[in-house]
Amino acid sequence: MLSETVFRSDDVPPADRFERWRELVNQAHAPMDMTSDHREDFRASQRLLDLGSVSVWRTAFQSVCCRRTPKLIRQSDPEGVHLSLPTNGPLVTVRGDHEIVYDPYSLCVYDTSRPTELHAGDSSNLHAGVALEIPKALLHLPGNMLEKLTTRRLSVREGFGALLAHFLTHLMKGTGSYQPSDGFRLGTVAVDLVSALFAHTLDADDILPPETRRQTLILRIHAFIELNLVDRALTPADIAAHHHISVRYLQLLFQQQGKTVTGWIRRRRLERCREDLADPSQLARSIRAVALRRGFATSADFSRAFRAAYGMSPSEYRHAARAGDLEAILPANALGIAPPAVQKNGGDISSGA
Template sequence: MIQTVVPMDMSTDQADDFQASMRVLELGAVHVRPTAFQPMRYHRTPRLIRQSDPELLHMMFVARGTVGVVQAGQETTPGPGDLSLVDFSRPFDSHAINDWGLVKAVGVAVPKEMLALAGDGVNKLLGHRISGREGFGALLAQFLTRVTTDTDSFQPSDGPRLGTIVLDLVSALFAHELHADNALTPETRRRTLTLRIRSFIQQHLADPRLTPRAVAAAHHISLSHLHRLFKEQDLTVAAWIRHQRLERARRDLTDPALCHHTICQIATHWGYTRAADFTRAFRTHYGVPPRDYRHKALGTQDETHR
């Protein structure tokens, strides 16, 4: 922690048999660190700040346990699903606990110079708990969870682009919490709106009424504006919805835990009202009917198990 984050005084009651792990994902100038560790205390003192001050803001998403933080005269105790902000250039105290195992969290270190809202505005967020269950907090939490658990889907060359997404989400979260949306650049507003729309689509794939027009209405934008947002993507809005539905259905078809569900039930669950439409779309996209695809996938798994 001292070598990869900033110098801190650290202590724990489990020093004789301390368990911890940490990975560092370097996404350009943004660093994301999934961590798991036994209860511990850590402090950032004025002496340590004089020793090393990389001018970083640190956002933490707590997955398990609680991570109490005292900074700038404010105290908060974020629990599972919460976010909190720490300024590494200022002293703070923290106490992480979990009575049922390891504390698990994901930290995000962002250079202050990269945030338009860094400064007095952000200081108002120090020592305050921010929800990671709704709005931009939920988007950031979901993205951090995925990028740290689904690393096989990304290449090293994706790092800077993923860092830009994290930076946009952090900036948008700060702006929302401080009621300062006008401080965001047009590019950041456009990218974060696109992320919100993608998240909305993924959450409503089971609704057969999910159409580009419904998506635009839910976000209070015109249909033409929605199409412009997706113009830089490889797929149109309607094609992206179809692709997401087919991919979710494909995963369910190959899941042994769902083998008692019929193909029609799985298709209906992901927004297809007619089995024939699903079969035709699946065969066009994957080259085989869903029944054959499922039989081959589950048959191969049975052979492997035997």
């Protein structure tokens, strides 16, 4: 399991909850003045993941106002970039006379080195969301470019925004699928996705290091394949055309990972079928229906491929899963990403996080 810190206000005496929460936030993030109308019996929870230089957390709390003041910045500045995706309740930032309201389809970006006021939640709603904090030094962004990003709402309905939102939300759901040593690699994925999102938003792809551009392209390709597994006619040519690259370059990207394009497609289909077979809610679905649903042409082809990959037939696997004889059901995506909806005949159409 990844290294994580958990806070639940129910574990703290009511009179101490807000102060304990304030201390936790200031230690994990950057010092802020915090006020709330619910100080006497504050309700909050947080799970914080340590991904090396990167932190990710899921949180829920009653309404608060947080102020990152010039005085606090002079006293302590981690020089980080903070991204928040609200999933419930309002989130508002105020910088001078400029106010921005964020919803579940938009990312908030702010710079810990600049004064900012944040209002989260209201009298009737808990604020909930996922957040990410990255050292500015890892993003290689000129200061003027970062300032432009803090005055925008970054959409998570499509493209890199959707990839990042799904990465964050599904990472928080599946932390038990990883080892502590996976934290650094997952942190690198987060940095690459944020870098690509920022560069795309600013129309400045040239600021990305070549390796970051390559890694984010691979992530987009994987997401596209995942959402089009049902298409039995999916080919390397389709994938290359959607991403405006040659088939030869596509094949080279996979070869550099020790894989082939067609091999990856088959592997992903098998993994999705394996998940379906272990899912109690899909017991009524026949093995043939499972195979066809994930893009296999025939149940016979699927059965042969499944036995070769897992050492047992699909029916034997389903029976073992029902009996609890399997040691573990592995996640479908080794990176923890649930891709956005990307269709073969069009652009990204994710509905958001």
